[in-house]
Structure formats: C-alpha cells, structure tokens
Amino acid sequence: MADNDIKGRIMELREIMKAADNGDYASDQEKGLPQPPLAKEKVSDHVISLTSNFENIIKNNNFLNLLNTRTSKRKYIDGALTLEELAFLLWATQGVKKVIGKQKKATMRTVPSAGARHPFETYLIVNRVDGLEAGLYHYLALEHELEFLGPIENQAEQVTGAYCGQAFFGTAAAGFVWTVFPYRSEWRYNDEAQKYALIDVGHVCQNLYFASESIGCGTCGIGAYDQFLADGLLGLDSKPSFAEDNEFVVYAASVGKIEE
Ligand SMILES: Cc1cc2nc3c(=O)[nH]c(=O)nc-3n(C[C@H](O)[C@H](O)[C@H](O)COP(=O)(O)O)c2cc1C
Numbered sequence: 001m002a003d004n005d006i007k008g009r010i011m012e013l014r015e016i017m018k019a020a021d022n023g024d025y026a027s028d029q030e031k032g033l034p035q036p037p038l039a040k041e042k043v044s045d046h047v048i049s050l051t052s053n054f055e056n057i058i059k060n061n062n063f064l065n066l067l068n069t070r071t072s073k074r075k076y077i078d079g080a081l082t083l084e085e086l087a088f089l090l091w092a093t094q095g096v097k098k099v100i101g102k103q104k105k106a107t108m109r110t111v112p113s114a115g116a117r118h119p120f121e122t123y124l125i126v127n128r129v130d131g132l133e134a135g136l137y138h139y140l141a142l143e144h145e146l147e148f149l150g151p152i153e154n155q156a157e158q159v160t161g162a163y164c165g166q167a168f169f170g171t172a173a174a175g176f177v178w179t180v181f182p183y184r185s186e187w188r189y190n191d192e193a194q195k196y197a198l199i200d201v202g203h204v205c206q207n208l209y210f211a212s213e214s215i216g217c218g219t220c221g222i223g224a225y226d227q228f229l230a231d232g233l234l235g236l237d238s239k240p241s242f243a244e245d246n247e248f249v250v251y252a253a254s255v256g257k258i259e260e
Contacts (some may be wrong), residue, residue: 020192029104029188036184036244038099038107039142040121046148047140048132057088059216066213074168075219076256078205080128081173087144089255092211093176093204094108094122094141101138107216111203114196119184120204121247123234125152125159125175129257152233162229163252169222172254177217177234178204180250183243201251208253218258223251 001009031033060066081089095110099115106116113119122139126132137152152158160170168177178201185193185200205221212219229255231238238248 016195016198020190020195025190027188027190028186033187035104036181036187038105038118038184039140040138040181040247042138042140042143042147044138044147044149048137048146048148050090050144050146051084052091052144053085054084054088054091057082057084058060058214060194060214062088066210070209070213071216071218072209072220073256073258074208074220074254075258076218076254077170077171077259078128079257080130081217081255081257083129085217086124086129086174088215089174089176089208089211089217090139090141090146090151091144092207093117094120094179095144096141107116107219109141111200113203113209114185115188115194117185117188117193117196118200119181119193120201120250121152121179121181123177124255125155125177127155127171127175130192134214141208145186149175149235153161153162158233162226162233163222163228164224166222166224168220169254173217173256175252175254176205176208177230177252178250179236179247181232181245183246197250205251205253208255212255216257216260217255219253219255221251221253225249225252 009124031221094105094112100106103112107118125136137146156170160167163169180197185197208219227238236247
C-alpha cells in the first residue's frame with residue numbers, strides 16, 4: 001500500500017475510537033426488530049458440566065498483591081489445569097450471574113459490557129486440562145457448561161500458525177479465543193457498537209489476567225493473529241457480512257501453569 005493510502009486508511013480507522021455522531025437514524029431496537037439471541041446455541045451432544053464452587057481453588061486473594069504481580073506470562077510449566085480451575089476462569093471472564101428482563105432480556109455477568117449486550121462467545125483450544133481431551137470447546141455461558149466441538153488436526157502447529165508463529169499460544173495448557181457477534185450490540189447501538197465491543201473485550205481479558213494470577217496460572221493477551229486462519233480454526237467464515245449471525249475472532253489469550 002502506498003504511504004498516502006495507508007495514512008488515509010489509518011485516519012478512517014481512527015474514527016472508530018471517537019464517539020459516534022448517532023444523529024437521526026433509528027437502531028433496530030428502536031425500529032422494534034427482534035432482539036438477537038443472548039448467546040450462541042449449543043451444537044454438540046458432548047457437553048461437560050462445570051462446577052460453580054471455587055472456594056478451594058483461589059490461592060491468592062490479596063488484590064494489592066495481584067495488581068503488583070500481574071504481568072503477561074508466556075512461559076508455562078508442563079502441568080495441566082484442573083477442570084475446576086478452567087471452570088473458574090470461564091466464569092471469571094464471561095460467567096452469567098443473572099438474566100434480567102422478560103422480553104428484552106439481558107445477561108448480567110462478571111464483566112461489564114455497554115448496555116449489557118455482551119456480544120462475545122468463548123472458545124477454548126485445550127491442550128492440558130485434566131479430564132478433557134485435546135481439541136476445540138465452546139463455553140455455554142447461560143448454562144455454565146462446555147461443549148466439545150472436536151479435535152484439531154496437528155493442533156500445536158495449526159494454532160501457532162494462525163497466531164503469527166506464537167508457539168507459546170499453540171502449546172499453552174489452554175487457549176482462550178473470544179469471538180464477537182457484532183449485531184448483538186449493533187441492534188441497540190448502530191455505529192457506536194463496534195467501539196463498545198472492543199472496549200468490552202478488554203474487560204474480559206483483564207478478568208482473565210487477575211483470575212489466572214489468583215490460582216497460580218499465567219496468561220498473555222494475544223492480539224496478533226491471522227483473521228482468516230483463526231476464524232477457520234473455529235469453523236467460522238471471516239468474510240465481511242451484515243448478517244445477524246456474523247461472528248469472528250476478536251481477541252485471544254494463553255493460559256498455563258507457572259512456577260510457584
Ligand atoms: C490488546 C493486546 C494485545 C496483545 N497481543 C499480544 C500478542 O499478540 N503477543 C504477545 O506476546 N503479547 C501480546 N500482548 C501483551 C503485551 O505485549 C503486554 O501486555 C505488554 O508488553 C505489557 O506487559 P505486561 O502485560 O507484562 O504488563 C497483548 C496485550 C494486549 C492488551
């Protein structure tokens with residue numbers, strides 16, 4: 001791309017960082033169009049239930065200490081996560097505390113989200129979690145369950161390749177991958193929704209950082225990936241689309257056990 005073209009493109013993209021003008025056009029919610037689903041539906045019969053009892057998992061609940069020790073950790077020991085630890089990390093990042101409203105429903109979760117839209121889904125690339133076979137999983141946030149979507153061929157190589165050669169992600173005990181359903185937020189917020197979703201997902205990963213630290217694990221947020229390959233690994237189509245079910249990867253993070 002020529003220098004002027006890239007500068008023009010950068011200026012265009014900067015607009016997403018500003019408050020939207022949101023003048024005189026109604027959102028789909030204001031037009032009375034139906035609300036999209038709160039979460040993606042289960043597609044697999046292979047479902048794993050998860051505990052909500054985390055009392056014996058937390059090793060460090062000193063918040064000041066967690067703030068001081070939090071760093072991005074990319075070196076892990078070989079140990080596996082327990083299923084309880086994984087359940088805790090899923091709940092800490094996207095756990096549903098309650099569903100409110102009779103018609104215009106919303107989920108209240110462990111993280112904030114503009115207008116409680118929570119436009120994300122969580123996928124896990126599992127390498128070493130006690131009791132789980134390696135492969136791809138999807139978190140059913142409303143049920144607090146995991147569904148197994150299947151093995152990934154040559155998992156470490158494929159995942160590392162999709163994430164720009166970052167082998168620590170391909171070989172971590174578990175990789176968290178967050179996808180976005182933009183329409184869940186756009187239904188209410190039109191052209192403000194994209195900025196909100198990107199802010200929202202930062203909160204999700206920040207909770208993963210602190211939750212991981214509190215159970216003797218390390219995490220590293222991952223923004224560098226190949227969109228086509230990362231979407232392909234999850235069986236998603238990354239082509240631009242206005243469709244209500246358009247879903248694509250927006251952020252990821254590695255998790256592993258670290259030296260005590
Ligand atoms: C949005 C975002 C994307 C990131 N992407 C990557 C990445 O792809 N690879 C990586 O090794 N670290 C990544 N990081 C981690 C940063 O490099 C790290 O937060 C930064 O160097 C500061 O270090 P600290 O987290 O230890 O304080 C990312 C962090 C954020 C917040």
